Amino acid sequence: GAAYFSLQEWFASNGLGLSFLLIVPAIFLSGLMEVNSIWLNRNKSFRSISANKVIAAIVTASVSLTWAFLVNRTFLGLFAGLLIGQVAAVLFLHYESRKFRSGPMVMERALKLIKDFKDFPLFELPATLSNTAAIQLPVFMLGRFAGTEPVGHFNMSNRLLGMPALLIGTAMGEVFRQRATEDYHKHGNCRPILVKTFLTLAAIGLFPLVTVLLFGPWLFAFVLGEEWRTAGEYSRILAVLFFLRFCISPVTYVFYIANKQRQNLIGQTILLLCSFVPFILGFYFYRTVEASLLLYVMSYSLFYILYLALSFRYARS
Numbered sequence: 001g002a003a004y005f006s007l008q009e010w011f012a013s014n015g016l017g018l019s020f021l022l023i024v025p026a027i028f029l030s031g032l033m034e035v036n037s038i039w040l041n042r043n044k045s046f047r048s049i050s051a052n053k054v055i056a057a058i059v060t061a062s063v064s065l066t067w068a069f070l071v072n073r074t075f076l077g078l079f080a081g082l083l084i085g086q087v088a089a090v091l092f093l094h095y096e097s098r099k100f101r102s103g104p105m106v107m108e109r110a111l112k113l114i115k116d117f118k119d120f121p122l123f124e125l126p127a128t129l130s131n132t133a134a135i136q137l138p139v140f141m142l143g144r145f146a147g148t149e150p151v152g153h154f155n156m157s158n159r160l161l162g163m164p165a166l167l168i169g170t171a172m173g174e175v176f177r178q179r180a181t182e183d184y185h186k187h188g189n190c191r192p193i194l195v196k197t198f199l200t201l202a203a204i205g206l207f208p209l210v211t212v213l214l215f216g217p218w219l220f221a222f223v224l225g226e227e228w229r230t231a232g233e234y235s236r237i238l239a240v241l242f243f244l245r246f247c248i249s250p251v252t253y254v255f256y257i258a259n260k261q262r263q264n265l266i267g268q269t270i271l272l273l274c275s276f277v278p279f280i281l282g283f284y285f286y287r288t289v290e291a292s293l294l295l296y297v298m299s300y301s302l303f304y305i306l307y308l309a310l311s312f313r314y315a316r317s
Contacts, residue, residue, distance in 0.1 A: 060085030
């Protein structure tokens with residue numbers, strides 16, 4: 001019969017030992033961080049949210065480096081740093097969020113909120129899983145059809161092209177969440193802030209887009225070395241997709257504001273197909289990474305444009 005291979009054995013075979021036991025508390029702490037961050041966002045405490053990210057990063061790095069020097073250089077030190085950094089972040093966020101609490105949460109109010117927002121756990125959990133799978137799927141598809149080298153170039157392209165979204169898009173997205181939520185519930189319309197945010201992000205992202213389209217391969221070879229020129233070629237293909245993601249992803253929070261979780265689940269399922277089918281067609285008909293990536297960008301871009309149109313539609317109650 002087939003040999004039994006447990007989760008613990010898998011982690012041990014990859015040098016992780018018992019570090020997998022820290023996954024559960026890490027997920028729990030991540031949830032607490034998200035809840036408190038959203039509450040601070042709602043109360044316009046953007047400075048606290050930014051400070052929290054700095055604290056988490058400093059504590060995580062400090063613990064991991066200290067563990068490496070004083071104990072050993074294993075994955076356990078990285079996990080411990082992540083966990084302690086999350087604990088520090090949760091404690092800081094909890095302290096900051098206390099300023100905006102008007103009183104204890106009574107059971108009657110809590111039950112009403114659970115009833116009013118029951119669609120969140122019911123539809124958002126599978127939607128989030130589908131979105132995560134869609135983001136990671138290209139790596140698996142490239143690895144399956146093209147090998148490890150294209151995966152490395154693809155990951156490098158993702159990392160560098162995604163930096164503007166991480167550094168700028170996230171910050172503007174937090175501001176948009178607060179303003180859009182407030183406008184929607186006060187006036188029944190958050191289209192003005194949606195359009196303003198989208199156009200601002202588009203203006204910011206236009207120069208990087210044109211630069212990568214014109215000089216992507218040369219820039220990658222010049223900065224990272226000639227061996228990464230292929231990553232620059234991939235970046236030139238992926239540039240439009242990342243531009244749309246940078247401009248549109250923050251404003252799709254309207255789906256949550258308008259309580260459209262069911263529609264979002266359908267959309268994320270379509271997104272999963274947009275990440276899977278292009279690689280099947282590309283490698284079956286053209287047998288090249290570039291053709292597959294081009295089909296991937298085309299289908300993914302159409303999805304983002306659809307989500308932008310739906311966000312604009314749902315922005316008015």
